[in-house]
Structures are given as structure tokens and as C-alpha cells.
Amino acid sequence: MxxxxxxxxxxxxxxxxxxxxxxxxxxxxxxxxxxxxxxxxxxxxxxxxxxxxxxxxxxxxxxxxxxxxxxxxxxxxVEVEYIDGSLERAERLRFRFGAATAAGDHGANEDASLASPVLVAVADGVGGHPRGADASAAAVEAVRNGDPAAPLDDLIGRARDGVAELATPADRRSGRAPATTLDIVRIVNVAGAPPLLEIAHVGDGAVFIQTPDTRAQLVTTEHGHENSLDRGIGLQDQRHDYLPVDGRVGQRVILTSDGLLKALGADTVDHLLNELRRTPPRQTADQLVLAAVDLLRSEAGAGHVLDDVTVVVADVVLDAPLQPAAPIERVHSR
Structure with a gap:
């Protein structure tokens, strides 16, 4: 024993x-x-x-x-006793999360994601560059294995190093090494300071923030135009945006690869996020991905190509029982 x-x-x-x-x-x-x-x-x-x-x-x-x-x-x-009134007990915010993904028409799914109690992330291999699935997986794995309290710049740096290791001499000569987008949202609980949501963004993915009483707000800016990506992990320009947001119980954070907005458009995504605002995170992610897949598989979507679609939904809750981080659910058309 x-x-x-x-x-x-x-x-x-x-x-x-x-x-x-x-x-x-x-x-x-x-x-x-x-x-x-x-x-x-x-x-x-x-x-x-x-x-x-x-x-x-x-x-x-x-x-x-x-x-x-x-x-x-x-x-x-593991057993923990908190001192009555301690900030650690009173101010701990966590994510309650769910995630879903579906592969596009080009074959293998080149998206990767991470969902855990204090950090969520989505990466999308850059089209036209080799080994996109490996690049997104390497970026997410680097973030997963980093110190959860390290500065976000350090986690992004780990992702850059992980993706750079995939490049071969031939990749470097061609100027098209493996590359990926990356979006990270992390809850920061620090004694003596209000909780914070830290957001790091590079590429054409999207991060929305929503409350039970407001419509979802897109807080990231696309780093590209006309199917050309200007910034990404593994590209020449790897700069990321950093956005700090006050963390509050009741907020909902939605991360998506660009496949969702490509398939549904901004107006439909806004409508669905508003309609699903009180739906649990896992079911919300499922419904968003299914909406994209079903539309492009329908007669109305004829002639359009489905890109990979990945959605992570994370609700900010107070001191909730921790969910074990788990692989994202793969969704198929009904």
C-alpha cells in the first residue's frame, strides 16, 4: 500500500x-x-x-x-486551509470552459487549442506555409509547458522558439517556414490588486469579451488583409498585441480561429453569441462550430470552402471547482 x-x-x-x-x-x-x-x-x-x-x-x-x-x-x-478574509480566498477568479473544433475542406485540421482553469489559447497554422498543424501544435504546447505566472511576453517567446525549431534549411531558403497565429487569454490573481485578464494576440484569430448583459465585443485586430497575413509566429513580423482588461465574475471570453468569421460573417457571429450568452461554455462552442459547418455544407454555402474552425469559450467564475484541462471536442455536421 x-x-x-x-x-x-x-x-x-x-x-x-x-x-x-x-x-x-x-x-x-x-x-x-x-x-x-x-x-x-x-x-x-x-x-x-x-x-x-x-x-x-x-x-x-x-x-x-x-x-x-x-x-x-x-x-x-493536497489539502489547503485559507486564513479567514485572505485575499487569496476572496479574489480567486477561474475559467469554466468548453471547446470545439472541426476540420475544413483541405484535410487535416491545422488548428490547436488549450483550455485550462486560468489560461486559454487558440492557434491556427498559416496557409501556404508548410506543416501548419505542427506549427500550431508547437505554439500551444510551448504555452502549455511554460510557467503559468511568467510574463505573457515569455510565453509568446516560448511559442516562437518552438515553431522556429520546426523550420528546415530548405524552409528558410524559400522564405516560407512553418507559421501560426496565436491568441492567449490568462486570468491574473495577485494579492493586493484587482483581478486582470491578460490578452496576447498575433494573426487573424479573434478574441471576444461578453457579459450577461452586453453584446460580445471584439477586442482584437486582424493582422492581415485579403487572405494575406502580415504578422504571425514564424513569419518575418512576429510582433503581438497585448491587451489588459479588468477581470470580473460573469465575463465570457470567446477565442476563435478565423474559420468561424469566414464561414458565418461578423453579423451572424454577433447574433449567435448574443443568443447563446447564457448557454454553458461547452455547448456554446459546439453550437458555434456546428453553425459554421452546417452553413457551408448547405445549399446556401455551395461554392464556399470550409476552413478549420476552432472555438474556446471560457466563463469567468469565482473560486469554482477546477475543471481538468482536456482535449477539445471534435464536431461534425449533424
Missing amino acids: AARTDLTIGSIADAVIRVDTSHDRLAEIVVRYGLWYLHETTGSAASTRINGNPVSGWSFAPLEVGDVITFRGSAVR
């Missing part, structure tokens, strides 16, 4: 627990913006599990109170 060890921490703000087995450091538990993470330090998560599930694919895996972390047969249960 695995031994169980209780660990007590007096202050969570700077808490770090390091777990050693046979003098080999396997992992550490860290706090970033009030959220607990298991930080893998071995480069391989094969021997580490959360509630029996391997944590492969994450350098920083989100934790919830009561989770059991197993290291080579030894188990640690």
Missing part, C-alpha cells in the same frame, strides 16, 4: 513543496496566481500521476484540493 503523507503550509502565497524519492527530485508543487500546480522536473511524467491519471503533456499540471499525487508508489494528498 502506498504511504500517505500530510503536508501543512502556513502561507500559500509563496508555497513550494519539493518531492524527492531516493534523492532524485521528481516534481514540485508551486502556487501561481493563487492556483496550485504540479511542476514536473524530470522531463518525463511517466512515474507521476494525479488521481491515478498520468500527467504527461504538462510541465505545470493544475491541482485541486483533495487531489492525490503519486510518485513511484508514495502518495501525497
